[in-house]
Amino acid sequence: MEGLTLVLxxxxxxxxxxxxxxxxxxTATD
Structure with a gap:
């Protein structure tokens, strides 16, 4: 999903x- 967003x-x-x-x-949080 991150790759598609970056390409778009x-x-x-x-x-x-x-x-x-x-x-x-x-999501990792402190």
Missing amino acids: ARELRGRDVTVNSVGPGP
Whole structure:
């Protein structure tokens, strides 16, 4: 999922498009 988001962000750079992703699962915190 992170790879797809990175590729989309690079492809759509300069077109006023924001690419976000939300990954399911636990998040490590302090």
